[in-house]
Amino acid sequence: MEERTEKKCKDSLVFKTARVFPLDTNNHNTLFGGKLMSYIDDVASISAAKHSRGEVVTASIDSVDFLIPIRQSDSVNLSSYVSYVGRSSMEVFVKVIAEDLKTGERKLAATSFLTFVALDDQGKPMLVPKVIPESQEEISLYNTAQQRIIQRKERREHSQSFATVVTL
Template identity: 45%
Template sequence: MVEKLPASISRTIQTKLVLPPDTNHLGTIFGGTVLSYIDEIAAITAMKHSKGVVVTASIDTVNFLSSARVGDILLLEGLVVSTGRTSMEVYVKVECQNLETGEKTTTTTAILTMVAVNETGKPTPVLGVEPETEADYKLFKLAQERKERRLKVKELLGES
């Protein structure tokens, strides 16, 4: 039986302020800046689960749903939703909070695959994950489909 850690062990939350250098000529945050934040929180989330160093293996999906403007607060939440032998699938949700109204809007969602590595950079085994909430279970159940889709794409591109 594979030992599992509760999903809450990896749950990570960060808060960022959108500043003028983070934005484009329209006054909205650069997508690349959001991607950088997503990669960072995914790494921290996976490190908490694996208790070690990780590298980004892939960014499976990124959905830009709405934008954030200068002065908005970004709330990022990461969670390990499934694991392989050495890999962890991390779900990241980014919300924008308007300071004046307090209203929150989901701006971006993403799914990344992180791989635990040892001091020489070789992949190292990780424990399984046990979903705890209804949302965790939904993401966990769909993980196998996402993995199969990633493998098919790698095969089609000759990357296997």
């Protein structure tokens, strides 16, 4: 039986800050959702790689909840970390904060959960370290992970069933 190491959630913590430029905006002059989703996948993949210290692939983007629009006068601040692990899979939580660059006011703009699988040098799923939550936020996410796992499984089964009737 393989021995599993342990890592704290904060060991996989990643930050990214970007300005919102005119080319990043949609017809409402707010950050284009696809641009934000790219940022989210980027930071989450780095968190997963830091936790596993292996190659990782995005298995699912479970949710992206856009809470408020991010304006062109804002910066967008993302933070991500591994919040729960399975055997080779890792749930990554991403928090997005919009900061008004003139006033300094910060607001939670979006949250997201993604799942990554760690791969060894042969491209096969590999065992990842257990995760140790410490902060109140980390503990809360860790303790509610089983509910999200059930939802992911149900959604995947629904998608596989639905795929049998989708025409190509």
